[in-house]
Amino acid sequence: MAEATHAEVHRHEPPKGFIRKYIFSLDHKVIGIQYILLALTAVVFGLVMSVLMRMNLTWPGTNWPILATLFPTGAPGGVMSDAFYLSLVTMHGTIMVFFVLTTAPQGGFGNYFLPIQIGADDMAFPVLNMMSFWVTFVGFLVLILAIFAEGNVTVGLWFAKLGESAWAGGSGTVGPIGGWTGYPPLSALGKIAGPGQGAGVNLWIISIAIFCIGSLLGALNFITTLLNMRTRGMTLMRMPLTCWAWFTTAILALLSFPVLLGGGILLLLDRMAGTSFFIPGGLYVSGATVPLHNGGSPLLWQHLFWFFGHPEVYIAILPGMGATSHILSTFARKPIFGYRAMVFAIFAIGMLGFFVWGHHMFISGMSPYSAVAFSILTLSIGVPSAIKTFNWLGTLWGAKIRFTTPMLFAIGFVSLFVAGGITGLVLGQTSLDFFFHDTYFVTAHFHLVMGVASIFGMFAATYFWFPKMFGRMMNENLGKFHFWITFVGVYAIFVPFHAMGMVGMPRRYAQFGEYEFLKNTHPLVMFVTVAAIITAAVQLVFYFNFFWSMFKGQKAGDNPWEATTLEWNIPSPPPHDNFAGVVPEVYRGPYEFSVPGAPKDFMMQTEPEAAEVAASLGEGSGNGGNGHRH
Amino acid sequence: MAATVTGTEQVIDTTVGGGLRSRGGNGFPKNGGGRHDEGGDSFRFSADRYRIGVWVAIGSILMLFVALASSYIVRSASGNDWQPIAMPKVLWLSTALILISSITMEISRRSLKHQRDAGYGRWLLITTALGLGFLASQVFAWRQLARQGAYLASNPYNSFFYLFTAAHGLHLCGGILALSYLLLRTTRKRRTVEGELRRAGAADAATIYWHFMDGLWVALFFLLFFWK
Numbered sequence: 001m002a003e004a005t006h007a008e009v010h011r012h013e014p015p016k017g018f019i020r021k022y023i024f025s026l027d028h029k030v031i032g033i034q035y036i037l038l039a040l041t042a043v044v045f046g047l048v049m050s051v052l053m054r055m056n057l058t059w060p061g062t063n064w065p066i067l068a069t070l071f072p073t074g075a076p077g078g079v080m081s082d083a084f085y086l087s088l089v090t091m092h093g094t095i096m097v098f099f100v101l102t103t104a105p106q107g108g109f110g111n112y113f114l115p116i117q118i119g120a121d122d123m124a125f126p127v128l129n130m131m132s133f134w135v136t137f138v139g140f141l142v143l144i145l146a147i148f149a150e151g152n153v154t155v156g157l158w159f160a161k162l163g164e165s166a167w168a169g170g171s172g173t174v175g176p177i178g179g180w181t182g183y184p185p186l187s188a189l190g191k192i193a194g195p196g197q198g199a200g201v202n203l204w205i206i207s208i209a210i211f212c213i214g215s216l217l218g219a220l221n222f223i224t225t226l227l228n229m230r231t232r233g234m235t236l237m238r239m240p241l242t243c244w245a246w247f248t249t250a251i252l253a254l255l256s257f258p259v260l261l262g263g264g265i266l267l268l269l270d271r272m273a274g275t276s277f278f279i280p281g282g283l284y285v286s287g288a289t290v291p292l293h294n295g296g297s298p299l300l301w302q303h304l305f306w307f308f309g310h311p312e313v314y315i316a317i318l319p320g321m322g323a324t325s326h327i328l329s330t331f332a333r334k335p336i337f338g339y340r341a342m343v344f345a346i347f348a349i350g351m352l353g354f355f356v357w358g359h360h361m362f363i364s365g366m367s368p369y370s371a372v373a374f375s376i377l378t379l380s381i382g383v384p385s386a387i388k389t390f391n392w393l394g395t396l397w398g399a400k401i402r403f404t405t406p407m408l409f410a411i412g413f414v415s416l417f418v419a420g421g422i423t424g425l426v427l428g429q430t431s432l433d434f435f436f437h438d439t440y441f442v443t444a445h446f447h448l449v450m451g452v453a454s455i456f457g458m459f460a461a462t463y464f465w466f467p468k469m470f471g472r473m474m475n476e477n478l479g480k481f482h483f484w485i486t487f488v489g490v491y492a493i494f495v496p497f498h499a500m501g502m503v504g505m506p507r508r509y510a511q512f513g514e515y516e517f518l519k520n521t522h523p524l525v526m527f528v529t530v531a532a533i534i535t536a537a538v539q540l541v542f543y544f545n546f547f548w549s550m551f552k553g554q555k556a557g558d559n560p561w562e563a564t565t566l567e568w569n570i571p572s573p574p575p576h577d578n579f580a581g582v583v584p585e586v587y588r589g590p591y592e593f594s595v596p597g598a599p600k601d602f603m604m605q606t607e608p609e610a611a612e613v614a615a616s617l618g619e620g621s622g623n624g625g626n627g628h629r630h
Numbered sequence: 631m632a633a634t635v636t637g638t639e640q641v642i643d644t645t646v647g648g649g650l651r652s653r654g655g656n657g658f659p660k661n662g663g664g665r666h667d668e669g670g671d672s673f674r675f676s677a678d679r680y681r682i683g684v685w686v687a688i689g690s691i692l693m694l695f696v697a698l699a700s701s702y703i704v705r706s707a708s709g710n711d712w713q714p715i716a717m718p719k720v721l722w723l724s725t726a727l728i729l730i731s732s733i734t735m736e737i738s739r740r741s742l743k744h745q746r747d748a749g750y751g752r753w754l755l756i757t758t759a760l761g762l763g764f765l766a767s768q769v770f771a772w773r774q775l776a777r778q779g780a781y782l783a784s785n786p787y788n789s790f791f792y793l794f795t796a797a798h799g800l801h802l803c804g805g806i807l808a809l810s811y812l813l814l815r816t817t818r819k820r821r822t823v824e825g826e827l828r829r830a831g832a833a834d835a836a837t838i839y840w841h842f843m844d845g846l847w848v849a850l851f852f853l854l855f856f857w858k
Contacts, residue, residue: 124679216690223686228679254690262697269793274783277705295709295786300701307697 014576024134026126027576031133032112033469036462038137039104040543042095045144049092051536054529056080056088060511073150083195085510086177091147093180094204097312098211099140101454105319106253107133107218109461110246112469114222116567117240119231119584121577124224128217136214139207146203147175150196176201179508181305184278184298185285188270192286205268212261215253222250231566233586237343238605240565240590241336244343245322248350249315255354256311263304270296299364306357313450314353317417318346320457321388324413326590327460328395330563331407333601335591337394338387345384345391352381362433371430378428385421389414404561405479409460412487413453419491420449423498438508441501444494452490459483462546467560471572472553478545482538489535496524564602565590677831684835688842691801695846698797699853702790714787717855718774724767725851731760732844739837742830750833751816757840758809761802764847768795794850802843808836 015021025031055064061079068078075084115123123129177196178187182204191198226247230239266277274292278301281294329336336342358366358374392414401407423445427433436442459482466474500521505512512518512525559568566584567574584606592603706712738753772795775781775788782792812833820826 125683220683220686220690224679224683227682228676254686255693258690258694259697262694262701265793265797266698266701269782269789273789275789276709276711276783276786277701277789281709281711295705295711297704297708300704300708303704304697304701 024130026122026130028111028115028123028126028129029469029574029578031129032108032110034133035103035107035111035136036109038133038140039100039108039458040546042099042103042140046092046096046100047536047539049088049095051533052080053085053088053092054532056085056510057512058526058529060513080510082510083177086179086508087147087175087196087200089508090176090179090204091143094143094208096451097180097316098208099136099143101316101451102211102215102253102312103136104458105323105454105461106222106246106249106315107136107215109242109323109458109465110222110249110319111218113465113567114243114246115225115229116570116574116578117243117565118226118229118234119566119579119586120225120229121579123221124228125221129221132214132217132221134214135210135217139210139214142203142207142210146200146207149199149203150175176204181309182267182301183305184267184270184301185280185283185290185296188267188278188296188298188301189283189285189290190271192288192290194286202268202271205264205271209261209264209268212257212264215257216261219250219254219257222246223254226250231584231586234605237340238586238589240322241325241339241342241346242319242322244346245318245325248346249318252311252315252318252350252353256308256315259304260308263301263308266304267301299361302361302364303357306360307354309360310357311350311353313446314350316450316454317457318350320413320454320460321346321417323457323461323464324392324410325388325395326565327406327410327464328392328414329591329593330464330561331402331404331410332395332399333402333593334395334399335589335593337391337397339589339591341387342391345387348384349381349388352377352384356381359428359433362430363437368430375428375430379425382421382425385417389418389421404463405474405476405483406460406464406561408480408483408487409456409463412483413456413460415487416448416453416456416490420445420447420453420494424449435504436501438506439501440497440505440507443507444497444501447497448490448494452494459486459542464561465567466546466549466553467556468567468572468574470550470553471556472549472551473556473560474545474549474553478541482541482545485538485541486535489531489538492531493528493535496528500524562600562602564592564604566605569604569606677827677834680828680831680835681838684838688839691842691846694797695794695850698790698793702794702853705786705790709786711785712787713785714855715775715778715780715785715791718771720767720771720774721851721855724764724771725848727760727764727767728844728847731757731764732841734760735837735840739833742833747816751813754809754813754816758806758813761806761809761840765799765802765806768799771795791854794854798843798847798850801846805836805840805843808832808839812836 014027015025021027022030025034052067055062063078064075064080065078067075067080071084074081074087111123111129115121175196176182176187177194178201182201186193186197187201189197190201226239226243230236266275269275270277270279270293276293276296278298279290279293279296280298281296283290283293325336325342356374356378358370359378362371362374396411423441427436427442427445463474463479466472503518503521505518505521512521556572558571560572561568566586569584570579586605587607587609588603588605590605592598592605594601595603734753735757738750738757741747741749741753772792775791780788782789812829815829815832820829
């Protein structure tokens with residue numbers, strides 16, 4: 001290279017005060033960690049709720065004294081009411097989907113590592129980035145308030161203006177009971193639709209609207225950063241697959257969240273301003289005809305919601321796919337199999353995701369012709385998904401695998417993605433969906449593929465990038481213990497769900513005692529609950545490992561995993577301006593492991609062209625050496 | 631087998647500078663990866679980020695209005711209670727104001743491009759005034775309808791009318807904020823090349839956004855009053 005490799009050093013000083021440095025920080029790394037901490041907090045709420053649900057399903061009518069203290073109206077006398085159970089379902093889903101699966105993978109790891117991996121010193125719009133986090137945070141607070149807006153006298157009084165008799169219900173609820181999908185007309189009617197459907201739902205909608213805005217700001221930043229701020233030599237096809245995943249996810253968020261926002265505004269107007277977007281006329285609810293509304297279309301909400309909802313599940317899982325590809329290649333010490341195919345597949349999955357929302361609505365009475373179209377489009381997502389799966393397997397094939405904790409979780413991701421995705425092919429067919437719709441089979445499908453697989457992707461990412469973020473390694477033994485129990489645990493929980501679904505056990509029922517045909521499933525229900533409690537408890541090991549290693553973990557070097565991408569060129573943790581004012585220059589692709597003739601088994605992206613290596617092999621075109629058109 | 635190190639080898643072009651990469655690696659001319667003619671901070675900072683950012687934002691705002699417009703079309707066919715209101719005449723004035731403001735905004739941007747700072751500031755001010763005039767005219771239309779007893783909830787058509795005008799007005803307020811910011815900045819001298827680039831980028835972004843607001847209003851106007 002004749003040109004100077006590095007520009008003159010021009011450093012940005014980090015801010016001094018505590019508030020500018022850690023609270024209202026403009027640094028994408030701090031914001032990323034803030035997102036991760038938000039997700040780590042939110043997931044505790046979601047996890048405790050799922051354990052409570054399991055307890056109620058297994059031991060209905062049992063007295064849990066602590067619940068009587070915490071939720072005097074939701075669980076009067078310590079016995080969970082049915083409305084309480086339904087509100088757990090709603091809040092578990094909402095918290096997990098929005099504040100865990102959307103925040104940690106994209107806002108957390110994406111924020112932290114996308115700028116570093118493309119060689120930028122920060123996001124394109126740092127102020128928007130900060131706002132994006134704090135807006136999301138406010139959304140979370142509002143959602144938590146939604147739990148207490150009814151059934152809690154203090155909080156209820158704050159929001160007394162927001163819905164009829166915000167707290168006076170006292171019928172035993174902790175929040176909205178309509179599920180995370182919030183289908184009208186019941187979600188649009190207010191108090192009359194049942195306990196928890198008053199002020200709680202208003203706050204729930206407002207929280208989601210706030211979340212939409214936060215996500216949109218984030219997506220705008222991600223896309224602009226990736227297009228505008230890649231460093232010298234970082235062509236699109238030299239980006240790590242993680243960046244491709246975050247980029248695709250940002251596009252999905254950018255185009256799908258506005259639709260949910262629009263739907264949310266319409267729903268809120270129906271509830272608070274007396275419009276009739278979703279409320280049909282002559283509705284008979286809770287023993288009375290709903291007055292003053294006419295002509296609305298409840299199905300319209302379903303279309304708007306699922307036009308957002310389906311891309312949303314890819315928003316949750318695509319970053320996990322990116323992290324998995326990255327980590328598999330690193331610990332297999334092999335280049336990712338079919339880099340280009342991986343890029344096209346992730347993009348194809350993202351784009352196809354916009355045309356399949358109807359498969360959530362097969363039983364809504366849609367025309368069989370559109371159902372067939374949606375069905376075919378849905379099944380066609382299997383093609384790029386299979387490309388990804390086989391390329392992951394191809395990467396592992398014949399490799400000398402280093403079984404570190406992040407690698408185990410990445411392999412776990414592949415396993416769960418296949419196990420959960422295969423039932424997508426079942427549910428994507430209208431005739432089968434007619435039977436399985438709203439049974440535990442669906443619950444099994446989306447928990448495995450979108451919930452747990454995404455979480456495994458995030459676990460893998462956490463164990464993998466922790467040394468870079470905090471300069472210390474997480475404990476491997478604890479990590480492996482955490483992996484094996486969790487891995488076996490999630491299968492023990494969700495595989496029986498398939499069986500329950502096949503015998504027709506419906507979702508969202510608080511208890512099944514009255515149903516003769518479900519009597520035989522009780523041992524299975526019990527088994528799942530025990531597995532769920534064990535799996536949930538083991539997550540404490542992860543939390544302990546996370547916070548203990550932050551201070552006491554073994555010191556990590558700059559590149560403990562012998563990985564190749566740009567973040568491993570810089571100190572751990574990285575300095576405020578990432579590359580200390582130096583513009584990194586990229587000469588090769590992201591996954592150059594085990595290059596024949598190279599001195600080590602990995603080559604950093606910044607290593608100048610190994611012309612001598614290629615020449616010695618008589619192949620001048622190798623190693624992505626085309627980076628020197630400049 | 632050095633050639634199979636990563637997938638990147640597949641993108642090697644035989645013709646130098648073919649495909650995406652020849653355009654700076656990302657399909658946008660002259661920015662992003664691979665650019666090699668600049669160094670240091672000027673390499674770091676590219677004013678293109680404002681233009682890219684505003685196009686991305688437009689994509690998202692467009693999706694919001696597409697969602698609402700689809701709802702409008704679906705809802706218009708789903709009940710027997712759809713009663714379009716007669717268009718308040720003042721909306722013609724609104725439309726004229728925003729169309730003219732697009733022209734003045736463009737004049738302003740071109741003034742900056744040709745280093746006519748005074749013209750830039752003056753036309754920016756005129757555009758802002760026209761934008762405020764548009765908003766005033768919209769509010770006037772609302773008051774007129776309210777006087778006739780056409781409220782938000784009286785009819786689904788009314789609901790959509792108020793919703794569309796309010797959502798568009800809110801986004802236009804964002805545009806006016808951006809213009810005000812640019813106006814405030816006209817008083818400050820810029821000594822660096824980067825400062826000048828930054829201003830040009832911001833002015834371009836504001837112009838693009840403003841044209842979008844203009845086009846969006848015209849589309850909504852047609853949807854609300856001429857679409858059957």
